[in-house]
Amino acid sequence: MIAVLPAASVQYELSFPNAVHHEAQVRVTFTGVTQPVLEVVMSSSSPGRYAIHEFAKNVYNFKAMDGDGRALEVSRPNISGWNVKLGKGSSGTVTVEYTVFGDRTDGTYAGIDETHAHLNMPAVLVWAHGFEHARVKLEFHVPAGSQWTPATQLLPNADGTWSAPGLEWLMDSPIELSAQTVREWRVGGETFRMALHHQGTDAEADAYAEMCKKVVLEEGAIFGGFPKYDDGTYTFLLDYLPYDSGDGMEHRDSTVITGPVVLKNSASRAISAVSHEFFHCWNVKRIRPKSLEPFDFEHADMSGELWFAEGFTNYYGVLALERAGLMPFEEFTRDMGSAVNAVTTHPGREIFSAVEMSEHAPFVDAATSIDPTNTQNTFISYYTYGQALAFGIDLAIRARFPGKSLDDWMRAMWREHGDIEEPYTMTDLQQSLAETVGDKAFAEELFTKHIIGKEPLAYARLIEPAGLSLQLAHPGKSWLGVQRLDASAKGVQLGSAALRGSPVYQAGLEKGDEIVACDGKDVKSVDQLEACLGRQSLGDKVKLKAMTRGGEKEVELTLWQDPRVEVVTDEHLGKEVTAKVKEFREAWLATKVTGASGSAN
Ligand SMILES: [Zn+2]
Structure with missing residues (x-):
C-alpha cells in the first residue's frame, strides 16, 4: 500500500x-x-x-x-x-x-x-x-x-x-x-530578449541589441533556423558592472554573460562572449554529449567531447562575428593563428590528445587548488585545441570536398542529435562527419590521428587555399623556454615553469631559479639578460650562472629560435590575392544570412 x-x-x-x-x-x-x-x-x-x-x-x-x-x-x-x-x-x-x-x-x-x-x-x-x-x-x-x-x-x-x-x-x-534594460525582438518565430544590467545609457543598450541581433541571425543561418525555445523565448542575461567577474555560461534558453564591461568603450570586444554563448543553444545544450547526460550535480562531470562542445563553439563564435561584419579579417586570422600556435608549439600536445584535454576539464575549469600543477607543460585548453581543430577541419573539408564545409557537419549533428533525448558519442561524431563528406576514410583518419591521437593537423598546407600562411611570429629571436622572467634580488628569476624540452629545461633550470650571470658577466635585470642573449646567434651556446635549490649552477645552453608561429594573410605579406583565394574566402567568410537585414518580425 x-x-x-x-x-x-x-x-x-x-x-x-x-x-x-x-x-x-x-x-x-x-x-x-x-x-x-x-x-x-x-x-x-x-x-x-x-x-x-x-x-x-x-x-x-x-x-x-x-x-x-x-x-x-x-x-x-x-x-x-x-x-x-x-x-x-x-x-x-x-x-x-x-x-x-x-x-x-x-x-x-x-x-x-x-x-x-x-x-x-x-x-x-x-x-x-x-x-x-x-x-x-x-x-x-x-x-x-x-x-x-x-x-x-x-x-x-x-x-x-x-x-x-x-x-x-x-x-x-x-x-x-x-533594474535592467530590456530589449526584445522576434525572428524565425522565436522571441529574443536582451536583459542588460549596466551603468551605461539606453542608446548604448540599443546599439548593443543591434549587434546581438546580427549574431543571432548569423548563427541561425548556420543551422538553417532556431531551436524551438521552451517558452518561445531566448534570453541574454547580460550583467556588465565594474565589480563583476568576466564570464559566460550557456543554458538551454538563455545565457549569463558578465564582466566589468563598459559598452561605450568595448562593445566590439564584449560581443564575442555573446557570439560564443549563443552558439551553445545548439552545440552542447541541445546537441549534447552523452557523457554529460544526465548531469550529475553531486560530482564532477567528465566529458571527452569538450573539444567539440566548447572548442567548435569557440571557432564558430569567432567565425560568426567575422561573417556578420563584427570582426576585422586581420583580427580573425590573429585569433585562429593563436589557436594554431597553441596546439603546434605547446609541450602539452605530447601529453594529452584533444579527448584527454577535454577529460581534464574538472581540474582546470574554475578549479582552484593550493598545490601547483604542471599545466604549462601538460595542458592545452580544449577551447583552444577544439578551435584549432575546427579551423583546420573546416578548411580541409572546403578544399577536398568542394561545396561542403564544417557548417554541413554541424547541421548534420543538429539534424541527427539536436535533442537531449538523442545525445551523441565519439562514434556518432565520426560517423556523422563521414556521411557529411561521403568519405569514411577521411573521417577515420582525422579522428584516429588528430582527435584521439596527438598529431597536429598540417596547418601550413590547409590554410593556403584561403590565402593564409603560417610563419614564425618572432623570426631571429632567441628563446630560453620560460614564459616569464622577473627581476629578483640576485638577478633574474624564472617566473614560470621551464617548458619541457626547451633550452632551460635541458639545462636543468626550473621556476624560481635565479640567473645571476650570462656569458661571464653579471646580470641584474631582465634587460641585461636579454641584451646578453641578443648578442649571441641562434644555435650558439651560452653560459649562464644560476642560483638554484641545489646551490649555484654553471650551465651551458643552446639558444633556440622562438618557436611561436602566427597566421598571416596574403595582403599582409604583400602578395597578390588571387581570384581563387577571393572565391574561397567568400564561400567561407561571407554572411550566410539571406534577405538583407532579415530582422522582420
Ligand atoms: Zn562555451
Whole structure:
C-alpha cells in the first residue's frame, strides 16, 4: 500500500532583506515526502562548469520544520547534505530555511548586493533526493522600492511566480533580479530578449541589441533556423558592472554573460562572449554529449567531447562575428593563428590528445587548488585545441570536398542529435562527419590521428587555399623556454615553469631559479639578460650562472629560435590575392544570412 499523499512538489521562496551584506533568505517546502528521512542536498557542480564547487560552504542558519511549523531533527551525512528526520504521523510536508551568501557575479555563483540578485541556482538552492522530477515553483520577493525586475528562462506563471519542470531545468535556469534594460525582438518565430544590467545609457543598450541581433541571425543561418525555445523565448542575461567577474555560461534558453564591461568603450570586444554563448543553444545544450547526460550535480562531470562542445563553439563564435561584419579579417586570422600556435608549439600536445584535454576539464575549469600543477607543460585548453581543430577541419573539408564545409557537419549533428533525448558519442561524431563528406576514410583518419591521437593537423598546407600562411611570429629571436622572467634580488628569476624540452629545461633550470650571470658577466635585470642573449646567434651556446635549490649552477645552453608561429594573410605579406583565394574566402567568410537585414518580425 502506498499512503495517499499530495503529489511531490517543491516550492522555493527567496527574499533579500540583507542584500547589502550579500545574503539571501531561502525557504523551501517539499510536499509529498514519503521517506522517513528527507535527504536535502546542496549541489557540488554546476551545468557547464566542470570543476567541483562545494556550494554548501555558503549556506548557514539551516533549520527544518514540518507542515505545522514544528522543528524537525537535522543531521549532517556529509559536507553537502542535511538529513531531515520526519516525525511520526508526518503529513509529508517539510520546510527548510537557510541563509546563503554570494558575492561573485558570474556564470556559476551568486552575486547579491544593493544593485541586484544575480543567481545561478546550484549556488543558491538546495534540493532533495527523490524530488529530482517533482514540479518546482519559485517566488522572488524583491526589496521594497528596489525596482528590480526578473529576467530568466524559468517558465512564468500568471500570478507572478515561476515554474520549472524538474531539477535539471531548475539548476540550468539562472535569474537576474535588477533594474535592467530590456530589449526584445522576434525572428524565425522565436522571441529574443536582451536583459542588460549596466551603468551605461539606453542608446548604448540599443546599439548593443543591434549587434546581438546580427549574431543571432548569423548563427541561425548556420543551422538553417532556431531551436524551438521552451517558452518561445531566448534570453541574454547580460550583467556588465565594474565589480563583476568576466564570464559566460550557456543554458538551454538563455545565457549569463558578465564582466566589468563598459559598452561605450568595448562593445566590439564584449560581443564575442555573446557570439560564443549563443552558439551553445545548439552545440552542447541541445546537441549534447552523452557523457554529460544526465548531469550529475553531486560530482564532477567528465566529458571527452569538450573539444567539440566548447572548442567548435569557440571557432564558430569567432567565425560568426567575422561573417556578420563584427570582426576585422586581420583580427580573425590573429585569433585562429593563436589557436594554431597553441596546439603546434605547446609541450602539452605530447601529453594529452584533444579527448584527454577535454577529460581534464574538472581540474582546470574554475578549479582552484593550493598545490601547483604542471599545466604549462601538460595542458592545452580544449577551447583552444577544439578551435584549432575546427579551423583546420573546416578548411580541409572546403578544399577536398568542394561545396561542403564544417557548417554541413554541424547541421548534420543538429539534424541527427539536436535533442537531449538523442545525445551523441565519439562514434556518432565520426560517423556523422563521414556521411557529411561521403568519405569514411577521411573521417577515420582525422579522428584516429588528430582527435584521439596527438598529431597536429598540417596547418601550413590547409590554410593556403584561403590565402593564409603560417610563419614564425618572432623570426631571429632567441628563446630560453620560460614564459616569464622577473627581476629578483640576485638577478633574474624564472617566473614560470621551464617548458619541457626547451633550452632551460635541458639545462636543468626550473621556476624560481635565479640567473645571476650570462656569458661571464653579471646580470641584474631582465634587460641585461636579454641584451646578453641578443648578442649571441641562434644555435650558439651560452653560459649562464644560476642560483638554484641545489646551490649555484654553471650551465651551458643552446639558444633556440622562438618557436611561436602566427597566421598571416596574403595582403599582409604583400602578395597578390588571387581570384581563387577571393572565391574561397567568400564561400567561407561571407554572411550566410539571406534577405538583407532579415530582422522582420
Ligand atoms: Zn562555451
